[in-house]
Amino acid sequence: MGRVRIATWNVNSVKQRLPRLLPWLDERRPDVVCLQETKLTDEAFTGLLGDELASRDYQVAVHGQGQWNGVAILSRAGLDDVVTGLADGPGFPQPEARAVAATCGGIRVWSVYVPNGRSPGSEHYQYKLAWLKALTDVVAAGPEAALVCGDMNIAPADADLFDPAAFVGQTHVTPPEREALARLEATGLHDVVRDHWPSEQVFTYWDYRAGMFHQNFGMRIDLVLASDPVAPRVKAAWVDRQARKGTGPSDHAPVIVDLDAAPDGDIGPMVPPPSASRAPKRPVKLPQAPKS
DNA sequence: ATGCCTGAAGGGTTCAGA
Numbered sequence: 001m002g003r004v005r006i007a008t009w010n011v012n013s014v015k016q017r018l019p020r021l022l023p024w025l026d027e028r029r030p031d032v033v034c035l036q037e038t039k040l041t042d043e044a045f046t047g048l049l050g051d052e053l054a055s056r057d058y059q060v061a062v063h064g065q066g067q068w069n070g071v072a073i074l075s076r077a078g079l080d081d082v083v084t085g086l087a088d089g090p091g092f093p094q095p096e097a098r099a100v101a102a103t104c105g106g107i108r109v110w111s112v113y114v115p116n117g118r119s120p121g122s123e124h125y126q127y128k129l130a131w132l133k134a135l136t137d138v139v140a141a142g143p144e145a146a147l148v149c150g151d152m153n154i155a156p157a158d159a160d161l162f163d164p165a166a167f168v169g170q171t172h173v174t175p176p177e178r179e180a181l182a183r184l185e186a187t188g189l190h191d192v193v194r195d196h197w198p199s200e201q202v203f204t205y206w207d208y209r210a211g212m213f214h215q216n217f218g219m220r221i222d223l224v225l226a227s228d229p230v231a232p233r234v235k236a237a238w239v240d241r242q243a244r245k246g247t248g249p250s251d252h253a254p255v256i257v258d259l260d261a262a263p264d265g266d267i268g269p270m271v272p273p274p275s276a277s278r279a280p281k282r283p284v285k286l287p288q289a290p291k292s
Numbered sequence: 293a294t295g296c297c298t299g300a301a302g303g304g305t306t307c308a309g310a
């Protein structure tokens with residue numbers, strides 16, 4: 001098929017994000033959308049926006065739960081062989097709604113929300129590493145044409161942080177997390193945004209607090225990983241920072257990838273990475289969990 | 293020294309997020 005636009009977006013509650021999500025779908029017109037942190041049961045998801053998505057010709061694969069987590073795939077490029085969850089994946093302690101897969105336009109598409117990890121060495125951190133191993137096994141056993149999209153909760157390199165010094169000792173940057181991500185990529189996946197912007201500062205997440213977005217103090221933790229047969233088809237790969245601006249945004253911006261053809265002129269501007277933020281004048285102290 | 297903002301559940305506050 002021709003051009004296919006694929007996007008991934010941690011919306012931080014699809015219910016709260018509806019006034020941003022629907023106009024964004026109409027403006028960017030993605031063919032396949034991977035959502036994370038939907039925070040709705042499947043029934044609530046369908047009740048809330050089933051009609052809105054159907055009227056835009058999207059088929060929907062949802063895997064949600066109440067309150068936390070939740071992933072989905074919207075597609076008007078086909079939606080076959082839907083699988084929810086990770087086979088033999090770990091729970092915390094029960095399995096959580098963090099992965100859904102479907103075949104869209106001949107590509108096995110995964111929408112994933114990797115566990116946060118909370119603090120290095122914690123039970124949740126071990127869960128995160130085990131979850132990544134289960135994802136790696138399932139992707140390795142799957143079709144060759146694949147896209148793994150979502151919130152990895154890992155900054156692949158220090159270049160993906162506004163201030164690496166601020167993250168020392170935190171999750172998202174520890175060697176075991178980065179090694180787990182590298183093992184996933186070693187199944188034959190390419191980080192297409194980094195490949196297209198090899199030396200640019202590109203972020204996908206900015207904390208809501210303390211004007212972090214305004215200062216461009218962000219992280220790149222939302223990734224599109226394309227398998228060997230798919231990666232050469234990538235014609236554009238960018239972060240839609242417009243979606244992080246304005247009223248009622250998610251704390252994450254969408255990542256948009258076009259396969260095979262350059263985007264048409266009528267689907268909105270290509271947004272280049274912002275100019276590099278200046279290094280903080282003073283060391284930036286990240287919020288810490290309160291001591292128990 | 294600090295969870296500084298946001299969302300969810302549920303209840304007058306707490307937990308989770310990265």
